[in-house]
Amino acid sequence: MGVQDDPQRPLSSDDLALIESVAEQVAESLEDARLFEQTQTALAEAEALYRISVALGAAQDYEAVLDALRAHTVLGRDAHNISLNFFDRPWVGDDMPEWSIPLARWSTLPSDAVSPRYSLRTFSAAALLRPDAPTIVADVETDPRLDDATRALYSQRFQAQSTIFVPLVVAGQWIGYVNAIYGAHTRFSEAQARRLMGIAGQAAVVVQNLHQLEMAQIGARHEQALREIAATVSASENLAASLPAIVEHLRQLVPLDVLTLATYTPGELEYTLLALGAETETGHFAQPGVRLPVEGTGPGWVIAHREPWLEEDIRKEMRFSEDDQLVAEGLVSRVLLPLLVGERVVGALNLASTQPGAFTQAHLSLLRQVAGQIAQALDRVRLLQETRSALAEAEATHRAYLRRSWRDYLRQQETLRRGAFLYDRTEGAAVLDGLTEPVADLWLPEMERALSTGVSAASGDGGDEGQRTGLAIPIVLRGQTIGVLGVEDPVGEHHWSEDDRAVIEAVSRQLAQALENARLLGETQLRAQRERIIGDITGKVRASMDLESILQTTVRELGVALGTDRAFIRLGANVKLSEE
Template identity: 30%
Template sequence: MENRTAQLQASAEVGRAAVSILNPDDLLRASVELITTRFGFYYAAVFTLDETGRWAVLREATGEAGRVLKERQHRLEVGGQSMVGFVTANRQPRVALDVGQDAVRFANPLLPDTRSEVTLPLIVGQRVLGALDVQSQQAAAFDEASVASLQSMADQIAIALFNAMQFSRAEAQTRAQRTLLDAALDLAGEADRATLFEKVGRYARQLTQAEGVNVYLPINENEIELVYSDDPIGRDYAGQRLRKGEGLSGRVMVSGQPQRVDDYATWAGQAAVYATAGFHAVLAVPMIWRGRAMGVLTLTHSQPDRFFSPDDENLIQLLAAQTAAALANADLAEQQRNTLEELHLINRRLTSEAWAGLLAQLPDDMRRVQYARHDLPVPDEVPPDVELATVEAQTVQWRKTDADATPWQSGLATPIMLRGEVIGALGVEDTRADRVWSEADRTLIQAVADEVAIAIDNARLIDQTERRAYRERLIADITRKMLAAGDLEGIAQVAGQEIARTLRIDRAQVQIGAPPDRPAPPDRPNGHGRHTDEEAAA
């Protein structure tokens, strides 16, 4: 009766722990400690199935043996030669009243004093979560009543574990959504590819705890290249190319569908170049933008007990879509930069040509304008600072040497620039030997030079506009006079007279038809006189 009461009390305590503890690890630790303490058992442990459902992994256990086994990441195969393997596969308890006589029991060397053992499934609905394993130093320690009590505890642990797992999963999803939101904001405006891929790698590891992150991009119609790798193994393969359809990343590039491989070493589709790379689990996801695969985001695990889950795949698909959008934006930004650079070069060339033509028309005395106090000489030569500023396209400063005969002690000159082209320079000189040209002086002179450039260009454009308007008026006036002449000879005479008058030349000629010294085309007059094609046709 006392033993039964203790069992009920222990079951009640496990129940209270189950409803009060939301962290799965804390829950399992409290449960196994209560079982061993209240019942006086030798050892208690909880196993849970991994994401593949192939292995029962030790999550919590008591004593020094439990500590060592957890450090070793102890696991047992579902359906394998062990009590835990049998229970998780068959969904029913198993009792070994004498462990030496049980054919399926795993004899653990860290628990040499075990004489009897019971293993109970952790089940919620139709889902097996794992198993509760309890061992005793006494033979036949588990009767029907104790097994029933332990199964009741196992059921409470299973429900609490399921709830805790759901709670943890909800928290993980919340963190993942927050990470994806941060990634969307962070990646959208990133134009530099190297920085973009570094950020993608950081977010991918936050979402999946992946050991390696790799990015493949197409380099031609038939190949993709490993352009980024934040992977202890993948770094050795930087720049590696794969044919489209080759290996996991090549296949995903062609199919446009994500794919997971739990054991790359035994996967039949592995790329030959990665056959000995040491990857274990691999997840490859296409980066899709507007229906087109822009590359492949590939994640790796090298540890044999690590796998990528369907949740990992879904999260990385979202991240890959964000990456594809960022890549498209980066490509568009690069195209815009290239276009702007081309326009800038064209603008500079046109500006240079326009100013070269204007300077060719200017007399020498208009190319350089100087101002000085009435008591100071105006030199004929170009000051050295002005010449240097136009050559080097930057602000220069000079100071007089003893050999100079000029009264100017120092000078400062800055280029006059228009659309990236140097069209002149603005220079200032001073007769004071102690004059120090400050940053404010430089800023002021540069600002004035900029305004000079704009004003000169405006004047040039106004002059061009006026010349064009004059030319259009002149052409219209000549056209009106020619139309008033009426006949061919009058039109030719008006054209010649007006051209000669406008250009102030001594002679103008109008030739209608072929020149006299050139044979006329077949079926036409010989070209002498003022015969036209229309007259010949008549």
Template identity: 25%
Template structure:
């Protein structure tokens, strides 16, 4: 009987392990499906058992014998094998303990008893364990349909919340809308920050309280109830407070949360600051009866609420001012109607081009200006592209003309404040070139508004007045900023939905990428697949896979993607320079390296990667074995998002495991071939009865095995005295 499994049976096992996970099985069900088939795979296996880690030891999941296995405790010999992550052999009983674990995670333990111990058993058993470990690792990292659904549900929940908040006519209705994201909150309250002068905070006043059993309009002064010391603590917090504060346990609040802000009898709470025109003006407090953990999704929703609150309060404030000023009533109502209409348009916009087109038209119509132009900046915030204009002058898609760069440069990239110039002929902020450009185009006044998302400037809006004697008023500026705030939320929603779809597509492609790699043990095919698929998943213009050459102890280029072509040199590729290079840093530090813009990296010469600006590099590691380094690059700076980096790490992990499995399989094949060759030569030598026949077999068979063109054996006699 053969002491090694048939190759066809190994392929059957690989096919079984690479089956599509729809729906995704549990670890136990996978082990229950695979382990009983091992004796059929290799008849020399007498029994096989699989265990899973538990708090008190290892729990038996499945066994091919009929005995009920007990839980292995930490002192057991094979439990020790799992703790040390190495195979343990009991030669007396032909027993093997094989850990199912990778560098980061312990998945279980497999115990195999052979009918007869043999030297070949160890390599094949380790290969079976490696294949099963690979599948368990893929099972642990494969995204489920429910995870993708959760992302889409979050987008839908945010969309519904925005709709309700935009429809709110007063703060109480606004608090009711917050029940969408806080249905179990015990209370939701609204307070305003009161200032004397322009920036001195004098008080915080609670205005509205919404509880499960009642709604109240109140006026509770924080300065009177808490005292001057508490009020001074609020003054210290207010200037830089722009992120929601989350208190998961009110008995142990973070140090940056004022104690007097914590509601009596509350178990946990969230404080959401709201800014209008760059100043902290409102506070939303959401309280819960019991301490609770707030998920990452909750944090994203609270941040989205903060941005939307600013818009809603601004709209409500505009409505109040319109109602209180009879002389400006008609104009204010018209502006608000435009805002409401724009809100509907924004909610229906499916892409940025449609959104910006409606935005530019709304600004011109509402403010009665002559022209609107929207510039979007590249990731380096240097080059602008005109994405919308009204009325149309045929400039959409073109870059910002050089003569207009000095005009848009008036914007402070760190401040959302607009720039208003009501007289281009005399304003000291304009240089001669900008003044000439404006005068030649008969522009009398203009306003620049920076477009910020998540604290970063991404574009500039320019509004022009060509009629002499007409200025931009404070009212026009406020209306323009209100419209801009609505568009920012709409833009965020569009990008959030687009990012969700992109991430879903990336996860699906990564899943397919992993399945493709796990279906083969051919290293060249693995490298070719990595080059072909990577630029379809993340932005890649150049990609290099450098593998370690243990013989020369250096890195060689094994695969390269450049200029749209794949190049493979799996053996004896070009040596990769490590000294002072990004690859060298990653090889030495064994950590991911992200360079958003290589021109800003002082330690890397600008000509190191030629035309590339953004780089991602990561070591290829599998089972604590450093295999090489993979690098991807793009000519556009800041092109890689956090999602791209996470997806890149998943891809590299799958690639490293595939390369290591291919290496281990090839090594096993070589070892098996060499052992078979030695056995064959030994058998033929033992069949010879004379020295000449033995020598002829030795020189012929060894020559063929070594690929020698010529072989020779010399015999001599020992000299006697």
């Protein structure tokens, strides 16, 4: 504050005191105004912080967090793209994460301009990011810190003139960042940067909580999907038929478009495509049943090395023989896992996607569990098939034994072999009087059919008067037909009902077992008689003391026991018997 005096009238001491007093009052007023303005600004900032704190606290998803940042911070001012990004793992020191994954995005850019995730190591400018301050690029075109890949991404694809990265840090962990992109040159003051850091700290807590909740929900869905896959696999005896259901559960775990299941027998040079669980609209180049070489193929590699194979983008390196065909179908990423039972490889599980980088190491740990379940199921099916094959072979052997045993038994029993037992009361005989001795050559047409087919056969339907009706049921013993049980009405008055058939079949089953028991009893008695005869002859032979007596006793006892006309023994090798 200044005052100009007149040299003719200099200021007095009272005038100077008055001026000093006025200056003090002006200074106090200016300070009061400054403090009031600061207070108003602080109140406005506090109110803004309160509003964004309330908005962040009420956020139920990532989009709500992003909306709060856009509405209450300078990040939303004139930006044409703003995204909330999460690292695949916290960034600690120089250990840069592999991926930056957008959790939420607001953008006016075309949908094909953005990707579902970005590899940080692809952009060397990612090293510019800091956890303790925003990273601001005021001019994307001229900033010397940017590498060519980053500049091309932001200037060409994102149409950016300026951009800012605000770190998300919670409890000392750097978990991601907020990125705003501007189509015009934009600058940020230090105050704005400090305010953004404070707000980003609150947002980071909310994002971390939402992420943990999402991971818990995803974990629960994964556990449920794994349980359902395990139940489906355990209950299946045909994995090829169950594969569509397994695919639906797997889609809860991984973003697959095509799944194939291959089987392999150790030592062979080819594997077999067992089933195709999902495929593209154009179809898959290999169909179930085809055999493909182990050498030079992706499934062959995991079979040979007993290790998984994860490929983010097949197009970058066409390593295996089927890669060209997969890319032609639109499949650009894949994961292959060996199916192991102990140290033995029984096949391969192959998943492919139309999205680059669709499969991660986190997916791989889940898929190992699924591969283990499928491998056990394949081995169980193999053992079941082997058991069934062995059982079928044993049953066939037993049927052959029964067939041979009954053939030999009937050959010995001439009456049973040539005749049949007949109950006949057509001549007016009483019920029990109709039972007769075996009748030779009693063989009705339906009996022939029942014997040849092993199933019941009938003749006539009982509808035409005078037409005979007959029903024949095979006598089956453990799968082998040993005879036929038949009933007949010569005049065709009787129609064979289901009850009649059921009664005859029940009798046939019981008859088969009774006949077998009788045959076995007869064989046992015959074997006992044979052993007794052998024992008697052996005892008498051993009682003889010289060679001639032993020979005489042997031929005599053998002839008596067998009832033969002659029995003889001749000692010596290659000696012709005399005419005598």
